Amino acid sequence: MAQKGLTGFFEQFLAKKSIFKNKKALQPNYTPETIFHRDEQIKQIANILAPSLRLEKPSNLFMYGQTGTGKTLSTQYTTNQLLETATQKALPLKIIYINCKLKKATDTEYRLIAQLARYFGKEIPSTGLPTEEVYSIFFNVIDKEKLILILILDEIDQLVKKTGDEMLYNLTRINSELKNSQISIIGISNDSHFTDNLDPRVKSSLSEEEILFPPYNAIQIKEILKQRADIAFSENALEDGVIEKCSAYAAREHGDVRRAIELLRVAAEISERNETSSVKMEHLDMAEEKIEHDKVLDIITTQPKQFQVTLYAIITLYTKRKDMLFTGEIYELYKGYCLQTGLRPLTQRRVSDIISEMDTLGLINAQVISKGRYGRTRKITMQPLPSPLPKLKRLLEEQLDLV
DNA sequence: GTCAATTCACATGAAAGAGACCACGGTCTAGTG
DNA sequence: CTAGACCGTGGTCTCTTTCATGTGAATTGACGA
Numbered sequence: 001m002a003q004k005g006l007t008g009f010f011e012q013f014l015a016k017k018s019i020f021k022n023k024k025a026l027q028p029n030y031t032p033e034t035i036f037h038r039d040e041q042i043k044q045i046a047n048i049l050a051p052s053l054r055l056e057k058p059s060n061l062f063m064y065g066q067t068g069t070g071k072t073l074s075t076q077y078t079t080n081q082l083l084e085t086a087t088q089k090a091l092p093l094k095i096i097y098i099n100c101k102l103k104k105a106t107d108t109e110y111r112l113i114a115q116l117a118r119y120f121g122k123e124i125p126s127t128g129l130p131t132e133e134v135y136s137i138f139f140n141v142i143d144k145e146k147l148i149l150i151l152i153l154d155e156i157d158q159l160v161k162k163t164g165d166e167m168l169y170n171l172t173r174i175n176s177e178l179k180n181s182q183i184s185i186i187g188i189s190n191d192s193h194f195t196d197n198l199d200p201r202v203k204s205s206l207s208e209e210e211i212l213f214p215p216y217n218a219i220q221i222k223e224i225l226k227q228r229a230d231i232a233f234s235e236n237a238l239e240d241g242v243i244e245k246c247s248a249y250a251a252r253e254h255g256d257v258r259r260a261i262e263l264l265r266v267a268a269e270i271s272e273r274n275e276t277s278s279v280k281m282e283h284l285d286m287a288e289e290k291i292e293h294d295k296v297l298d299i300i301t302t303q304p305k306q307f308q309v310t311l312y313a314i315i316t317l318y319t320k321r322k323d324m325l326f327t328g329e330i331y332e333l334y335k336g337y338c339l340q341t342g343l344r345p346l347t348q349r350r351v352s353d354i355i356s357e358m359d360t361l362g363l364i365n366a367q368v369i370s371k372g373r374y375g376r377t378r379k380i381t382m383q384p385l386p387s388p389l390p391k392l393k394r395l396l397e398e399q400l401d402l403v
Numbered sequence: 404g405t406c407a408a409t410t411c412a413c414a415t416g417a418a419a420g421a422g423a424c425c426a427c428g429g430t431c432t433a434g435t436g
Numbered sequence: 437c438t439a440g441a442c443c444g445t446g447g448t449c450t451c452t453t454t455c456a457t458g459t460g461a462a463t464t465g466a467c468g469a
Contacts, residue, residue: 125425125426126425127423127424128424128425128426128427129426129427326413327412328412328413348413352415356414368413370411370412370413371412371413372410373410373411374410374412375410375411375413376413376414377412378413378414
C-alpha cells in the first residue's frame with residue numbers, strides 16, 4: 001500500500017538538490033586538512049613527541065583547555081603526521097588514542113588495560129580475570145620487542161574521577177620495569193584544575209610538559225566555521241549572517257567550536273527537512289532548541305527507573321509549587337511513587353546522590369544551603385528547560401507506567 | 404543587645420554487601436572407537 | 437578415551453545500604469550593660 005508512495009518519496013529525495021555538498025565536514029570526528037589558530041600548540045606537541053622518532057621516550061604531556069578548543073583535533077593531527085613518518089621509516093612506534101568518556105569500555109583500571117592489551121591483539125575477557133593478570137599480559141606483549149608507545153588519554157579527568165589516580169601511577173611506573181619498550185602518556189582534560197587533586201608523584205610525572213588551549217574568540221570561530229561550511233555546503237546554501245550568528249553563539253559559550261559546528265549541522269538538517277533552499281537564521285534558533293531538547297530526552301530515557309521516579313517527583317512537586325524544593329519533601333513524594341510503581345524505594349542517602357547527579361547533568365539546579373536551625377539541605381530549582389515540563393512529565397509517566 | 408553554644412536536617416565519605424557477569428580448572432557423563 | 441556439560445571458586449563491576457562524620461546558620465539562652 002504505502003510502498004509505491006515511498007519509492008516516489010525516495011526518488012524525489014534523491015532528485016532534490018541537497019544543500020549539503022559534503023556533510024562529513026560537520027561531523028564531530030572530522031579532521032580538516034589545515035587547522036586554524038592552533039599552530040603554536042601543534043608545534044609544541046610536535047616538538048615534545050619528536051624524540052620518539054629517535055626511539056627515545058618523549059616526555060609525558062598534559063593538555064588542557066575548555067571543550068571544543070581543538071585539543072583532540074590538534075593531537076590527532078600531530079600524531080597522525082608523526083605516525084606517517086614513523087611508518088615510512090619502519091620505526092616501532094605505536095600510538096593509541098583512548099577517549100575515557102566516550103566508551104564505557106574504558107572507565108575502570110581493568111577495562112583500560114584490557115583495552116590496551118586488545119590493541120595488541122590479545123583477547124581479554126570483559127571480566128573475570130584479576131587486574132594484576134591483565135597488567136602482566138599487557139606488560140608482556142609490549143615488552144616483547146622494542147617499541148615506543150604513545151598513549152593518548154582523552155578526558156583523563158573522567159577516568160581519574162571514577163578510578164582514582166592510582167592507575168596513572170601504575171602506568172607511569174610501568175616504564176621502569178619495561179626492558180625494551182617505553183610508554184609516554186598524553187593526558188587531555190578540559191578541567192584545568194584537574195592536576196591539583198592528583199597524587200604529587202603522579203602529577204609531576206604526568207605533567208612533565210603542559211600545553212594550554214585557550215578558547216577561540218568569535219573571529220577565530222567564524223573562520224573555522226567558514227572553512228567547514230565551504231566544504232560541507234553547496235553554494236548559496238547559507239543565508240548571510242548565519243555563520244556570524246553561529247560563531248557569536250559559540251563564543252558566548254566559552255568558545256566551543258564543536259557546539260558551533262553541531263548547531264550549524266542541525267540547523268542545516270532542519271532546513272533540509274523543511275525543504276527550504278538555504279539555511280536561515282530562524283533555523284539556528286530551532287536547532288538550538290532541538291539540540292537541548294534531544295539532550296534532555298536522551299538523558300531521561302537512558303537513566304534507570306529510580307532516577308526517573310526521582311525526577312518525576314521533582315517535576316510534580318515543582319509544577320505544584322513554583323518555588324524551591326528540598327531533599328526531604330522530594331524523598332517523601334518519591335517513596336510514594338515507588339509504592340505506586342512497585343519499585344523498592346532507595347535510601348535517602350542514595351536519592352541524595354541521584355539528585356546531585358541530576359544537577360551535574362544540568363536537569364535541575366541543586367544547591368546546598370543551610371536553613372539554620374532547620375537543618376541543612378539541597379535547594380532545588382528547575383531551570384527553564386528546553387522541553388516544557390508537562391511534556392517531560394507525560395514522557396516519564398509513560399516510561400514508568402504511572403497513571 | 405551580644406555572643407557562644409546548640410540544634411536541625413540533611414550532606415558527604417568510606418566501607419562493605421548483593422547480585423550479575425565471567426574465566427578457569429576439575430569432575431562427571433555420554434558418545435566413540 | 438575424549439569432548440562437552442556442569443559445578444565450584446574466585447575475580448570484576450555496578451548499584452546500593454550501612455555506618456559515621458561533617459556542616460552552617462537560625463535559634464536559644466546566658467551574660468553583661
